[in-house]
Amino acid sequence: MSDCSKFLELISAMVDGELDVVQESELRTHIEHCGECKKVYEAFKGISDALADDLVEPPETLTKEIMHKINLEKRNKRHFIFGRFTAVAACLVLILLGAWRLDLFGGNGKSVKMSAAPEEAEISNYADMKTEAASGSSKSFGLVQDSAAPESSQPNLRVSREPADSGLQLGFPAQNAALANGVKSEEIEKEPSYLLQASVFSVYEGRYYSDEDENDKNVLMFIVTDEKDLDAFSELLTAVPENVQGNKPEDGTFIENEPKYTVYVPADREKDKYAKDKIISVWFIKNEIWCLSQDVIQKESGSSKDKLSEEKILYKAAGRAEKFEDLVKKLKDSDKTS
Amino acid sequence: MTREEESLLVSKAQRGDTVSFEKLVLENQTKVYNLALRMVGNEEDAFDMSQEAFIKAYNSLGSFRGDSRFSVWLYRLTTNVCLDFLRAESRRNHTSLTFLSDEDEEKELEIPDDRFSPETAAEKKELREELGRGLMSLPEEYRLILLLREINGLSYEEISKALSLEEGTVKSRIFRARKRLCAILSAQGNISKKQSSNRAKEV
Numbered sequence: 001m002s003d004c005s006k007f008l009e010l011i012s013a014m015v016d017g018e019l020d021v022v023q024e025s026e027l028r029t030h031i032e033h034c035g036e037c038k039k040v041y042e043a044f045k046g047i048s049d050a051l052a053d054d055l056v057e058p059p060e061t062l063t064k065e066i067m068h069k070i071n072l073e074k075r076n077k078r079h080f081i082f083g084r085f086t087a088v089a090a091c092l093v094l095i096l097l098g099a100w101r102l103d104l105f106g107g108n109g110k111s112v113k114m115s116a117a118p119e120e121a122e123i124s125n126y127a128d129m130k131t132e133a134a135s136g137s138s139k140s141f142g143l144v145q146d147s148a149a150p151e152s153s154q155p156n157l158r159v160s161r162e163p164a165d166s167g168l169q170l171g172f173p174a175q176n177a178a179l180a181n182g183v184k185s186e187e188i189e190k191e192p193s194y195l196l197q198a199s200v201f202s203v204y205e206g207r208y209y210s211d212e213d214e215n216d217k218n219v220l221m222f223i224v225t226d227e228k229d230l231d232a233f234s235e236l237l238t239a240v241p242e243n244v245q246g247n248k249p250e251d252g253t254f255i256e257n258e259p260k261y262t263v264y265v266p267a268d269r270e271k272d273k274y275a276k277d278k279i280i281s282v283w284f285i286k287n288e289i290w291c292l293s294q295d296v297i298q299k300e301s302g303s304s305k306d307k308l309s310e311e312k313i314l315y316k317a318a319g320r321a322e323k324f325e326d327l328v329k330k331l332k333d334s335d336k337t338s
Numbered sequence: 339m340t341r342e343e344e345s346l347l348v349s350k351a352q353r354g355d356t357v358s359f360e361k362l363v364l365e366n367q368t369k370v371y372n373l374a375l376r377m378v379g380n381e382e383d384a385f386d387m388s389q390e391a392f393i394k395a396y397n398s399l400g401s402f403r404g405d406s407r408f409s410v411w412l413y414r415l416t417t418n419v420c421l422d423f424l425r426a427e428s429r430r431n432h433t434s435l436t437f438l439s440d441e442d443e444e445k446e447l448e449i450p451d452d453r454f455s456p457e458t459a460a461e462k463k464e465l466r467e468e469l470g471r472g473l474m475s476l477p478e479e480y481r482l483i484l485l486l487r488e489i490n491g492l493s494y495e496e497i498s499k500a501l502s503l504e505e506g507t508v509k510s511r512i513f514r515a516r517k518r519l520c521a522i523l524s525a526q527g528n529i530s531k532k533q534s535s536n537r538a539k540e541v
Contacts, residue, residue, distance in 0.1 A: 008513065009509065009513045012516055013494075013513075016487060016493075016494065016512070018493070018494050018509070039449050040447060042454050042455060043449045043520055044516050046456075046465070047454070047469060047516060047520075048488055050456075050462070050465050050469050051469060051485075051488040051489060052488055052489070052491075053462075053466075054466050054470075055368060055369075055489070056372060058367050058368055058372075058385070058388065059381075062371065062385065062388060063360065063364055063367060065389060066388075066392045066393060067356065067359075069393055070356055070359065070393060071356060073397075199353065199354070200353065200355075220357070223350075223354065223355045223356075223357065225353035225355055266354075
C-alpha cells in the first residue's frame with residue numbers, strides 16, 4: 001500500500017479529469033494491476049457519481065422571489081441624472097411652480113405673468129429644493145411680464161376640459177419665454193434634460209400601471225441601455241421648444257386615450273437626491289409624437305405603490321412617429337435574438 | 339448556455355436589465371441551490387442562502403470583470419454567503435467549526451468496502467444518504483471544495499480562482515476531502531455494522 005501512496009492523489013485528480021493524456025494512461029495501466037488502487041479509484045469515482053447524480057430542483061418560487069426583491073430594491077434606488085443645472089433650468093422650475101397658467105391657451109391672448117414666487121401648492125419636490133438656488137438667477141435672466149406669445153398665431157392647443165389647477169402644464173414655458181426674450185435657440189436646453197442623461201429606459205406597450213397590484217398588467221417591450229439607442233430615443237422624445245405655436249391636435253383630449261407607448265426614465269439620485277423617476281406617455285397623432293410627462297413621487301415607506309405627481313407636462317416632441325416606430329421595431333427585433 | 343451568451347446577458351444586466359439577470363438566475367439556480375443545500379444542510383436555509391447569493395451578485399455586478407465565467411463568480415459568492423452563515427450559526431450555538439488538520443495527511447486512506455458500486459436503486463439511495471450525512475460531518479473547507487468540484491463541476495483552475503488558492507492546493511485539498519469522507523463513511527459503516535450484528539445477536 002505504501003508503494004501506491006504516491007498514486008493516491010493522482011487517482012483523485014484523474015477522477016476529476018485533471019491529468020494529462022500520458023499521466024492518465026500510465027495510471028490506468030497501474031490500476032488494472034493493482035487491487036488496492038482500484039479500490040481507491042472506485043471509491044472516489046463512486047462518491048463523485050453519487051454526488052453529481054443527486055441534484056435536486058430548487059423550489060419553484062426561488063427565481064420569482066429573487067427577482068421580486070431585486071426589482072423592489074431597484075425602484076428604491078433608481079438613478080436620475082438631473083442634468084446640467086443652468087440658469088435656464090432654474091427658470092423653468094420657477095415658471096412651473098406657478099406662473100404659467102392654462103389661460104394662456106384660452107385664445108384671448110392673455111399673457112403670462114412671471115413671478116418669482118410660487119403661486120400654488122402643486123410643487124414637485126425637486127422644484128422646491130431648487131427654488132432657493134434659482135431665485136437669484138431668475139432676475140438676472142430677465143424675464144419680463146407680458147412676454148408676448150409670437151404675435152401671429154394664437155396657439156390653439158387647449159385643454160379646456162381640464163380645470164386650471166389640474167396640474168397639467170403645457171409645453172415648456174422656459175424655452176418659450178426664453179425664445180420670446182430673444183435668447184438664441186441653441187442656448188436653450190431642449191427639455192427634458194433628464195432624457196439626455198438617463199442610462200436606462202424601459203419601454204412599455206400602452207399604458208403604464210404604477211399600482212403594485214396592477215403592475216403585472218404592464219407590458220414591457222424592452223429595456224434600452226445601449227448609448228446609441230438611448231440617444232436616438234432622447235432625440236425623438238425631447239420637446240420642441242416652439243411647441244406652443246401651431247399646435248395640433250386641436251385640443252388635448254387625446255390624452256384620455258391609452259398611449260401608444262410609455263417610457264419609464266429612472267432618475268440618478270446620486271447626483272440629485274430629490275430627483276424623480278419620470279413616466280412619459282407617448283401618443284402618435286398623424287405623424288407627430290405627443291408626450292405627457294409625469295414624475296413618480298417617492299413612495300412612502302411601507303407603501304408599495306408608486307405615486308404619480310399631479311403635475312403633468314404635455315408637449316410635442318421633436319421626433320416623427322414613423323421614426324419612433326422604426327426604433328421600437330429595431331429594438332424589439334434585436335431583443336428577440338438575444 | 340455558452341460563455342458568449344452568458345457574457346451578453348451579464349453586460350445587459352450590468353446596465354440595469356433585470357430581464358437578462360433573470361435568465362442568469364434560471365440558468366444557475368439549480369447549482370447554486372444544491373451547493374447551498376449541501377453546505378448548510380437544510381432546505382429552508384439553502385433557499386435563503388440562494389436568494390442572498392443571487393441578490394448579492396446583482397448588487398455587485400459592477401465589480402464582475404469577466405475574467406472568469408459568471409457562474410464561477412456566482413458560486414464563489416454562494417460559498418461566501420454560506421460560510422458566513424455557518425460561522426454565525428456556530429457562534430450562536432457555541433459550537434466551533436471543524437478545522438483542517440495535518441493529521442489528514444498522515445493517516446492512511448481507509449476505504450469502506452463494497453459500498454461504492456451500488457447496483458439497485460435502494461443501494462444507490464442508501465449511498466446518497468450516507469454521503470449526505472458524511473458531507474455534513476466534513477470540515478467546511480473540505481465540504482466546500484468537494485462540492486464545487488462535484489456539484490458545480492468546476493475545474494481545478496476555476497476552483498483556484500474562486501477560492502484564491504494555488505492549483506496544487508486545490509488538488510491536494512480535494513484529495514484530502516475525499517480521504518476524510520471515506521474515513522467518515524468507514525466509521526459510519528462500522529457503527530451500522532455493529533448495530534446490525536448486535537441486532538442479529540438479539541434475535
